[in-house]
Amino acid sequence: MxxxxxxxxxxxxxxxxxxxxxxxxxxxxxxxxxxxxxxxxxxxxxxxxxxxxxxxxxxxxxxxxxxxxxxxxxxxxxxxxxxxxxxxxxxxxxxxxxxxxxxxxxxxxxxxxxxxxxxxxxxxxxxxxxxxxxxxxxxxxxxxxxxxxxxxxxxxxxxxxxxxxxxxxxxxxxxxxxxxxxxxxxxxxxxxxTSVLTLSAFRRFANVLQKHVDSIDPSDRWKKAKAERELFTLRFLANTGLCRDELPRVCLRDIRLHENRLTGAQSWTMKIGGKNITRIIAVNEAALSALQRYRRALGASEHFIGNESPLLLPVWGEQGAHRHFLTDQIVYDDVRAAVKIAQQMIAPTDPSFALLLGNVTPHSFRHTCAKILEELGVKPRMIQLQLGTELFDTTRFIESAAELTELVEAMASLQI
Known part of the structure; x- marks a missing residue:
């Protein structure tokens, strides 16, 4: 043969x-x-x-x-x-x-x-x-x-x-x-x-990173600004469920205050706009708190009405930031940098947890958000609205004021 x-x-x-x-x-x-x-x-x-x-x-x-x-x-x-x-x-x-x-x-x-x-x-x-x-x-x-x-x-x-x-x-x-x-x-x-964090695991990760940020000498402005952005990125992604591609495109003017006419309760929402689709998501107190800390640390504006300043800022601050929108690659790099810092701080006392963090990416926080909401008993429909994962009809989003209220209440239960 x-x-x-x-x-x-x-x-x-x-x-x-x-x-x-x-x-x-x-x-x-x-x-x-x-x-x-x-x-x-x-x-x-x-x-x-x-x-x-x-x-x-x-x-x-x-x-x-x-x-x-x-x-x-x-x-x-x-x-x-x-x-x-x-x-x-x-x-x-x-x-x-x-x-x-x-x-x-x-x-x-x-x-x-x-x-x-x-x-x-x-x-x-x-x-x-x-x-x-x-x-x-x-x-x-x-x-x-x-x-x-x-x-x-x-x-x-x-x-x-x-x-x-x-x-x-x-x-x-x-x-x-x-x-x-x-x-x-x-x-x-x-x-x-392995890349989906539990509520306690995420809080531990965020707290370790915050300790690192707080330890940085304020005179090192570049290092301080970058570390604050890393901390803000992971907290905001986990509390909103945004994709890494969506976060760099959001401006302060996209965040709006709503007041319930019957109860007088106030809530915050954010418009996510794309080429073909615009949707509305809820912004909870934890996300607002993370944004407020980040903006104050950089000495940036905090008002929302008509403010074209992007949420994510270059290390030099707000000046001209609207002409230099950051990319989703920056989001990825910031998260991975935060992971390495947290691993170095955690590894001496808890190597298994440090190893777990090694698989974390920006998308991990989106999965983490969805998983915790599911464990809190939030309806699948609300999770789909928040994450924008409706496959069957991409033009069908929030259909009524009652549904918006339900979404806001669902996201208010998520405070990480």
């Missing part, structure tokens, strides 16, 4: 076709051979006609684009997710000859193996435009961390497809915990929970 070449072995291991196929962004896959993308469109898992809440999502391409559009207000996240869809959908079409409705658990396992050794024709410098002839979706094999992230993104996408009624079942959810294949869905879930 003749020995196979190394290239043939590569194709056998990855499920590659005998003839190398050029990688294409998912928008071009419908025109690419073997054209199975449309043929497999109504696979075993496709929901019956009329069930999909996105009535115009008739094809996989429609569903893909609709999901990405839910991240129009988070361009960095949208680009990262698009990259994962380019890879997965290209592999699914060209190598597996399937559509989304035909994906099974074994396909997920096969894709994970493909990521460890992508087809040679799919590897190269991938920093060019997606429409260029020399575009490649991979530079080389992915690390375990990158593969975990890829599975997580694709898993979220399939969960959304089920939630809107495009698919019947989620192939990422293994029905039996002792399934013969690796249960990546369970493993990812277990990994993600």
């Amino acid at each position: 003749a020995r196979r070449s190394s290239d043939e072995n590569q194709r056998a291991n990855t499920g590659a076709p005998a003839v190398a196929v050029k990688p294409l962004p998912f928008e071009d896959l419908a025109e690419a051979p073997p054209c199975a993308y449309e043929k497999e469109q109504r696979g075993y898992n496709r929901a019956p006609s009329g069930m999909c809440k996105l009535g115009d999502a008739l094809t996989d391409m429609d569903a893909l684009i609709a999901w990405l559009r839910t991240y129009d207000d988070a361009p960095r996240t949208q680009r990262a997710y698009r990259k994962e869809l380019d890879r997965f959908c290209g592999w699914l079409t060209i190598f597996q000859r399937k559509g989304l409705a035909s994906v099974r658990t074994e396909d997920i396992e096969a894709y994970d193996e493909f990521l460890t050794a992508p087809h040679p024709d799919w590897c190269g410098k991938r920093y060019g435009r997606r429409s260029t002839a020399d575009w490649h979706p991979f530079e080389g094999p992915l690390s375990e961390r990158s593969r975990t992230y890829a599975r997580k993104v694709i898993g979220v996408f399939f969960g959304w497809l089920v939630a809107i009624g495009y698919l019947v079942r989620d192939p990422f959810v293994v029905s039996h915990p002792y399934h013969g294949q690796k249960n990546h869905a369970v493993r990812n879930q277990a990994a993600s929970t």
Whole structure:
């Protein structure tokens, strides 16, 4: 028996076709051979006609684009997710000859193996435009961390497809915990929970960081301003549930005072505006207190009406800040810097807690907010309104004054 070449072995291991196929962004896959993308469109898992809440999502391409559009207000996240869809959908079409409705658990396992050794024709410098002839979706094999992230993104996408009624079942959810294949869905879930802090854990984290901030010599203005911003960021994110992309775009004028005409009770709300959607969320006393401390520490303005000053300020302060909006990368860097400081302070006495903090990112505070609200007995509808996670109808937010009052009361129970 003749020995196979190394290239043939590569194709056998990855499920590659005998003839190398050029990688294409998912928008071009419908025109690419073997054209199975449309043929497999109504696979075993496709929901019956009329069930999909996105009535115009008739094809996989429609569903893909609709999901990405839910991240129009988070361009960095949208680009990262698009990259994962380019890879997965290209592999699914060209190598597996399937559509989304035909994906099974074994396909997920096969894709994970493909990521460890992508087809040679799919590897190269991938920093060019997606429409260029020399575009490649991979530079080389992915690390375990990158593969975990890829599975997580694709898993979220399939969960959304089920939630809107495009698919019947989620192939990422293994029905039996002792399934013969690796249960990546369970493993990812277990990994993600390590970054969700309990109420006591978050308060401990915040208190340690505050001690660090208070210990800084006021004469070191740059260090003091940066540390105050780090403390404010984690407290404000945890008490509002904002995404890291949303926080840098908020100005003081977006925070407004409301008064209940019947009871006279006052409450605060904040407008979150994006390219396509504007929503209103509640701002509790803990979030306002964190904002007040931060602004006073930097000597910045505190009034809300007509104030275009952004909540997040550069280290030099408020002057010209409205012309230099910070980015979501600053939010990420500030949180990670805060984590490192807290780890250094905690590790000598509690190394296990310091290790737990190692997985904390800005998104951890969003999950923490939702988890604590759930434990406090807050209705899922209120949590969806606060976090802006309604998938079925993105134009349906707060519908009445009573619902706004209920949201404010729900968030008032969260004081972290």
